[in-house]
Amino acid sequence: MRQSREAKAVTHQAIVAAAARQFRERGIEGTSVGDVMRAANRTHGGFYRHFDSKEDLLVAALGRAFAEMLEVVDRGLSEVPAEQALGSFMRSYTAPERVEDVAGSCPVAALSNDVLRSTEVVQAEFGRGVRAMIRSLAEHLDGPEAEREARAARTFAMAAGAVMIARASDPETAERVLRAVRDEAASLASPPSRTMA
Amino acid sequence: MRQSREAKAVTHQAIVAAAARQFRERGIEGTSVGDVMRAANRTHGGFYRHFDSKEDLLVAALGRAFAEMLEVVDRGLSEVPAEQALGSFMRSYTAPERVEDVAGSCPVAALSNDVLRSTEVVQAEFGRGVRAMIRSLAEHLDGPEAEREARAARTFAMAAGAVMIARASDPETAERVLRAVRDEAASLASPPSRTMA
DNA sequence: AAATTAAGATGATATACGTCATCTTATGTA
């Protein structure tokens, strides 16, 4: 049964939303087109009216997941003074609710290893998201332009790394690693802070 | 045709070695028992004389991959003064050859997202490897005990995070992120260094 | 209002994978 343009757009968004969650939750290979369509309350056959392939869907899902994440980060940092931005980011990125909510979390922490093994098209979209993330973080800092981006990139790498390690480890190990980077967050509260050394 | 105990042990090691590389290269779902056995120059049927399941093999492969990595790290840091240990580790962990060699690299950078979605048994083994890694790094530092481990954990998280992001991104984005953390490595050369702030 | 188009459902195809029963044959044991 044919549906209207608007109905199709709604379906399209429902598919992307379901995919964005499932890819993060179950990984790329662990996510089937059929399951995504079921989660979107559709049958699997209609899928190819919206996307050329699973890869095509993945690109759209990544775009959406990064957009969600950027909004959360931007909102979270908008009220925070520049000196506390990195510490604040680190604390919220490594917060227990965030670590546990894989399906709704940062695509970098949920899908890096999957995207590594994916196509260039997917990696290009991923890279776009990473740059947007770093830029957004850097905009909330002060100091010389080049330095800000480097600091943002380092903090982002540390936060994402810690969350990935924590999620893949047993609870005690996870807690140890998260505690270590949260302590860093505390010292990042007042600049110029000192870190790993 | 039946084989001797020694021959079986050789086969066992060949399977684990092949698996350790394939899991890192292709991920957990991307690695099939059949492919592993083929890479080990065996047929798929003999597999279950050595392991109860694919998960069982994964645990063994993780153990081996971590052991390899620990040896490399230990050897690399044995000649380096304590003040330069973190910087040296960071530089070698993010070196281009290391980043490119997924199959022979650190299990954390290659498999975190896969292990996240695996069983508790696998996560326990992964956690063991992570702790061993952090302990090994911490042993090459100086300063109070508790502090050393935290610094080691932070540096490890940052290095692994950067490599995972770099591998999943397009080349330009990858280079930007790696450069940012390598600059950190330079400042880590002389303690007490300052970092992200 | 008639003709055309396309959204979504159904069903099928081709492929791949984990696992195991069974067979062969050489090893280790008595």
Add this chain to the structure above:
DNA sequence: TACATAAGATGACGTATATCATCTTAATTT
């Protein structure tokens, strides 16, 4: 030396998946 055992090979089973042809039916278009 003869028997029991088990390593590895072969082949099969059940299941799951991406993709697409086809069908139905409602929405556009003329």
